[in-house]
Amino acid sequence: MTTVAHPAPNAIHAPSPSFGDRLRYGWADTANLTRRDIKIWTRNPAFLVFAVIQPVMFVLLFRYVFGGAIPTTVPGGYVNYLMPGIIAQSAAFASFGTAIALARQMQRGVIDRFRSMPMARSAVLLGRLAADTLRLTVTVIVVLGVGYAVGFRFLTGIGPAIGMLVLGIVFGVAICTISAFVGMAIRDEESVGSFGLIWLFPLTFVSSAFVTVRTMPGWLQAFANNQPVTIVIDEMRAMALGGPLVEHGWQSAAWLAGIFVVFIPLAVRAYRRS
Amino acid sequence: MTVREATRGWDGPAILVEGLRKSFGEVQALRGIDLEVARGQVLGMLGPNGAGKTTAVKVLTTLLAPDAGRALVEGRDVVHSAAAVREIIGLAGQSAAIQEELTGRENLEIMGRLYHLTKGESRHRAAQLLERFDLEDAADRPAKGYSGGMARRLDLAASLVARPAVLFLDEPTTGLDPRSRMGMWEVIRELVGEGATLLLTTQYLEEADELADQIVVIDHGEVIAAGTGEELKNRIGGDVVEFVVADRTHVDTAVAAVATLGEGSPSVDRETGQVSVRVGAAGSNALVDAVRALDAAGVRSEGLGIRRPSLDDVFLALTGHGADSAPETRGRRGRRSGRPEHAGAR
Ligand SMILES: Nc1ncnc2c1ncn2[C@@H]1O[C@H](COP(=O)(O)OP(=O)(O)OP(=O)(O)O)[C@@H](O)[C@H]1O
Ligand SMILES: [Mg+2]
Numbered sequence: 264m265t266t267v268a269h270p271a272p273n274a275i276h277a278p279s280p281s282f283g284d285r286l287r288y289g290w291a292d293t294a295n296l297t298r299r300d301i302k303i304w305t306r307n308p309a310f311l312v313f314a315v316i317q318p319v320m321f322v323l324l325f326r327y328v329f330g331g332a333i334p335t336t337v338p339g340g341y342v343n344y345l346m347p348g349i350i351a352q353s354a355a356f357a358s359f360g361t362a363i364a365l366a367r368q369m370q371r372g373v374i375d376r377f378r379s380m381p382m383a384r385s386a387v388l389l390g391r392l393a394a395d396t397l398r399l400t401v402t403v404i405v406v407l408g409v410g411y412a413v414g415f416r417f418l419t420g421i422g423p424a425i426g427m428l429v430l431g432i433v434f435g436v437a438i439c440t441i442s443a444f445v446g447m448a449i450r451d452e453e454s455v456g457s458f459g460l461i462w463l464f465p466l467t468f469v470s471s472a473f474v475t476v477r478t479m480p481g482w483l484q485a486f487a488n489n490q491p492v493t494i495v496i497d498e499m500r501a502m503a504l505g506g507p508l509v510e511h512g513w514q515s516a517a518w519l520a521g522i523f524v525v526f527i528p529l530a531v532r533a534y535r536r537s
Numbered sequence: 538m539t540v541r542e543a544t545r546g547w548d549g550p551a552i553l554v555e556g557l558r559k560s561f562g563e564v565q566a567l568r569g570i571d572l573e574v575a576r577g578q579v580l581g582m583l584g585p586n587g588a589g590k591t592t593a594v595k596v597l598t599t600l601l602a603p604d605a606g607r608a609l610v611e612g613r614d615v616v617h618s619a620a621a622v623r624e625i626i627g628l629a630g631q632s633a634a635i636q637e638e639l640t641g642r643e644n645l646e647i648m649g650r651l652y653h654l655t656k657g658e659s660r661h662r663a664a665q666l667l668e669r670f671d672l673e674d675a676a677d678r679p680a681k682g683y684s685g686g687m688a689r690r691l692d693l694a695a696s697l698v699a700r701p702a703v704l705f706l707d708e709p710t711t712g713l714d715p716r717s718r719m720g721m722w723e724v725i726r727e728l729v730g731e732g733a734t735l736l737l738t739t740q741y742l743e744e745a746d747e748l749a750d751q752i753v754v755i756d757h758g759e760v761i762a763a764g765t766g767e768e769l770k771n772r773i774g775g776d777v778v779e780f781v782v783a784d785r786t787h788v789d790t791a792v793a794a795v796a797t798l799g800e801g802s803p804s805v806d807r808e809t810g811q812v813s814v815r816v817g818a819a820g821s822n823a824l825v826d827a828v829r830a831l832d833a834a835g836v837r838s839e840g841l842g843i844r845r846p847s848l849d850d851v852f853l854a855l856t857g858h859g860a861d862s863a864p865e866t867r868g869r870r871g872r873r874s875g876r877p878e879h880a881g882a883r
Contacts, residue, residue: 375628375630
């Protein structure tokens with residue numbers, strides 16, 4: 264390596280790390296960040312409220328306050344109709360935590376520091392999603408437990424029951440990737456907290472989560488019937504209570520895959536650009 | 538990586554910047570910056586709000602891609618060899634990038650792990666840095682409860698975990714009280730003693746003077762002056778005679794009396810009654826002349842003295858405006874108030 268004298272020396276060529284090294288470091292970085300994010304989450308009381316108390320309140324509210332007024336033909340009554348919907352809804356709302364944590368880290372310069380370090384580009388996002396998957400799982404299990412306590416029962420076997428939980432969690436993670444993008448694009452904790460996830464409300468409430476779509480006005484039905492939240496919840500309901508699995512199964516898989524394919528690259532790009 | 542390993546194969550300057558440009562839409566944050574920092578030296582980048590300091594640091598630390606020009610850190614191009622640059626730099630950005638929920642120790646240990654040190658090494662390095670930055674007592678408390686100075690020190694410690702060969706500090710003392718700032722200066726001086734190259738930005742003129750071997754003054758995205766603190770001071774032509782007029786109504790009389798002493802008209806602060814005259818190399822003769830002139834005019838003065846020009850004077854002479862009167866002054870913490878001429882001369 265020769266160095267051309269001042270004023271215009273050539274840059275030295277730095278060898279880039281091998282593919283194996285990159286993979287190894289990428290894995291280690293992701294694992295370390297996952298652990299870190301879990302630790303942060305367990306120390307933050309606000310997250311606990313989001314992850315556990317709020318979903319439980321929703322279950323009780325719908326079961327006992329609105330439930331009596333909502334007619335249903337589902338075997339086992341409204342609580343059976345409700346639970347798949349509320350599990351999906353809780354999983355989706357858990358993504359608040361994703362968006363807020365990332366926006367906060369952006370704002371405080373934590374992400375800038377990470378980006379100035381020799382770290383895999385995708386590690387921050389993947390670590391976050393891994394930690395959030397665990398958080399989601401806790402939420403889903405707590406909600407299911409409360410559901411059981413207030414009368415919910417699976418009417419199918421253990422296989423479909425687990426399938427329903429997994430689908431609910433994967434759905435939640437998909438929504439987390441959207442929220443991750445939103446959080447990193449907005450980059451301001453307060454804005455994310457007040458309007459960053461406003462889109463989740465129509466998406467979860469104008470769906471089959473709490474009431475059958477047939478009770479809505481026609482123009483709203485067109486939206487409700489064809490949006491992913493309804494499709495995923497109908498599939499979860501079929502898994503929990505019985506019914507045809509195939510059609511909504513394919514549609515759910517397609518929607519979820521589509522969300523991952525679109526929003527993971529968008530979120531990684533927002534991370535690189537920040 | 539040691540400094541020696543990090544710098545192998547390159548004997549040019551540790552930081553080399555040529556014609557660097559960066560715009561955000563209409564705003565030209567950098568309009569062709571050139572810089573050179575020799576290995577082991579401290580460059581102070583001095584400029585008011587919105588001058589482009591943070592933008593320059595972000596380009597050099599691979600966070601932003603420049604629109605034009607190039608930047609090499611220890612010979613590695615920040616665009617084409619970004620990964621190699623990241624191996625050898627440390628960054629403490631403008632806001633303290635620490636995770637509040639974690640303790641000081643945890644913050645540092647996780648940094649070690651992310652720099653691919655082993656668990657043992659990370660732990661050892663964290664303990665070492667906590668001791669050095671006087672954070673041992675608070676090490677196992679969540680960083681949420683840290684004072685501004687402690688948070689800043691932890692942030693600086695975090696940037697040092699991997700022993701970077703080139704360190705970038707963006708306004709390391711902004712928002713700190715004078716005592717914490719002195720503490721920070723001491724820490725920074727020690728660091729430099731260990732052979733690292735340092736680029737630090739500041740709005741405090743005295744800070745650049747205290748810490749930097751070389752200073753570049755930037756304003757509106759351009760380098761408007763460069764040199765040592767001493768050179769910059771000489772550039773505006775020697776010493777300054779300064780005094781305060783006891784009776785404010787006599788300020789004009791006083792100015793008229795000393796007007797012929799200096800090179801150019803005296804500058805006046807009507808609020809405090811302070812008058813400064815640049816007297817070139819006339820030195821103590823000028824002081825005697827000033828006393829006589831004021832006496833003859835019947836003006837009573839206080840604190841009459843001669844001083845070397847401060848960097849604030851330099852800034853005023855170079856830009857025609859004080860360091861604090863940048864056009865786009867954004868609200869921010871820890872800004873000084875008052876007239877710029879006085880701020881640097883404590
Ligand atoms: N991401 C951005 N988008 C748009 N404009 C930007 C962005 N970052 C910086 N700017 C603008 O570029 C100019 C230079 O900003 P920069 O942050 O580099 O200044 P600075 O010298 O660091 O100022 P300060 O002392 O306030 O930190 C400013 O006019 C600023 O508003
Ligand atoms: Mg700045």
